[in-house]
Amino acid sequence: MMQSHIFDVVSVQRGAVRPRAARLWHFRIHQWQLIGILMIASSLGAERTAAQEYRAYNFTTHQNGHSVQGPDENLLRWVNRRQHVLFSGWMQTADATFYPVAYTSVPLYWGVSLMSDEVATQDALTFTAGWIATAGSTMLLKRLVGRERPYVSRNDLIINYSDTELRALGNASSFPSGHTSMSVFLATYLALESNTPFVRITGGVWASSVAVSRVWNGVHFPTDIFMGAILGSGVAMLSHHLR
Numbered sequence: 663m664m665q666s667h668i669f670d671v672v673s674v675q676r677g678a679v680r681p682r683a684a685r686l687w688h689f690r691i692h693q694w695q696l697i698g699i700l701m702i703a704s705s706l707g708a709e710r711t712a713a714q715e716y717r718a719y720n721f722t723t724h725q726n727g728h729s730v731q732g733p734d735e736n737l738l739r740w741v742n743r744r745q746h747v748l749f750s751g752w753m754q755t756a757d758a759t760f761y762p763v764a765y766t767s768v769p770l771y772w773g774v775s776l777m778s779d780e781v782a783t784q785d786a787l788t789f790t791a792g793w794i795a796t797a798g799s800t801m802l803l804k805r806l807v808g809r810e811r812p813y814v815s816r817n818d819l820i821i822n823y824s825d826t827e828l829r830a831l832g833n834a835s836s837f838p839s840g841h842t843s844m845s846v847f848l849a850t851y852l853a854l855e856s857n858t859p860f861v862r863i864t865g866g867v868w869a870s871s872v873a874v875s876r877v878w879n880g881v882h883f884p885t886d887i888f889m890g891a892i893l894g895s896g897v898a899m900l901s902h903h904l905r
Contacts, residue, residue, distance in 0.1 A: 842890030
């Protein structure tokens, strides 16, 4: 007797392996493989001269004649000064892959939902709502807090962005990190949906790399990254629970 391949999704209990996770395996594994290949290739091929690699700004923060220091400042400078060619290539690639991955994730999710039965429309709506909630709450916090970015008032940071790119970031929009909140949201949501070690590890490495690259580039403090990670993971878990 031919085995039926029709699944009653409603009857699947919480905690059981969901059929849609298995059907999305190939779609998601290829997505994360592409990210990993791009990052490895760039890190192995990254060769820059010292003149291209180093850029500093003639601003500094002083208090009573001494530079302001603390755990946040010390970790910022320690990460920012890691300029080994492989690490630099990895950070540059992580930063470069953020926008393509973040802004194509919603269309890809909807594409799979509309062109096949592998993703329910309700799930695509939940993912989209979580994406918007993460981006919106990040922008709101940036406006409310108005924290100055590290490069604005520190003259000993290595900056790899042009003046135009820095102006687009905004001087008083450091807290929290939007790159971190969005990348952690994507990695956490996909990990919860797929329930596979490969996706969890690859997504976690990518999101972590994006987060660290923001400190390495001198555009965020470590505490900005920490808050962004809490925000992104929190929205992802809430969206997954409420869907």
